[in-house]
Amino acid sequence: MDTPPVQIEFIAPVQRALAHVRRVLFDPFQFEKWLVLGFCAWLATLGQFSGFGGNFPGNHSGRNGMNFPGKSPADLVEPVRSFMASNWIWLIPVVAAVLVLAVAVWLFVVWITSRGQFMFLDCVIRNRAEVVAPWQTQARSSWSLFQFRLLTALASGLLFVGLALVAFLCFAGLAHASDVKWVAIALVIVAATLGIAFFLLAVAAVVLMQDFVLPLMWLRGKGCVAAWMEFLGILGSRIGAFIVYLLLRLGLGILIGILLIVAIFATCCIAGCLMMLPYIGAVLLLPVFVFTRSLPLYFLAQFGPNYDVFQAGTPRA
Secondary structure (H helix, E strand, O other): OOOOOOOOOHHHHHHHHHHHHHHHHOOOHHHHHHHOOOOOHHHOOOOOOOOOOOOOOOOOOOOOOOOOOOOOOHHHHHHHHHHHHHHHHHHHHHHHHHHHHHHHHHHHHHHHHHHHHHHHHHHHHHOOOOOOOHEEEEEEEEHHHHHHHHHHHHHHHHHHHHHHHHHHHHHHHHHOOOOOOHHHHHHHHHHHHHHHHHHHHHHHHHHHHHHHHHHHHHHHHOOHHHHHHHHHHHHHHHHHHHHHHHHHHHHHHHHHHHHHHHHHHHHOOHHHHHHHHOOOOHOOOHHHHHHHHHHHHHHHOOOOOOOOOOHOOOOOO
């Protein structure tokens, strides 16, 4: 592995990414190209964005019928318990079927977004709008990413269940302790600190994987684990630069969010409604998606010619 350069720039990759957005989307402007790239971006962000794709919580105040004056929680739970006790014969298979369907849908979303991320990455690097070619050429890398995401999701779920079980046992044991208050407060503080730290590390890992591990997989034709190992070598040699990069990504994300909010209000929320539509929102937000996909590619290219995906030509199989 080549020795990383001494000087890493942060503004230059932003400028190059903006220039690449212009080349891909506006030089020249082709409506058909936008539709194809928007489709790839939509697949890559399925389940994360429907345009914005966020889940907007409804109004849960008392005015929507959620308050029941004169009834205790036990009065509200009892009818549900009685219904479940008298209908368990058909409720159990229905609940099991719903769970199986939910898992199947989740697996499909993870699989199709793994394919979509490599399709969109390939189109941005090559400045082309194709679906079939990247679907075929990036099949092996997409499958490796799908397996890795599946295993990490399973490991994270088991870790969460284990921590929740430990917390429950600790609090259950404290119920008979003499000085419950201060011990419980200390446990809450420790658990909250560990939870926040774990959350921040998980978010950073997801960002680094999408921004750098995926391009290394595309560039080398490696599996996800091998690409992670190569990236960790780069990360370990210049961890400070990547911390600054993550802060830069955070700042740019906030700036982009502010600009989108301004655009929504400037159009009397018409733009916001369109951005929330599946696929259409991805097409409208295509400049944002191309920019956020291009930025880490230009940042990675600073670590040597072997990491410049734009000069690499056809990725090795």
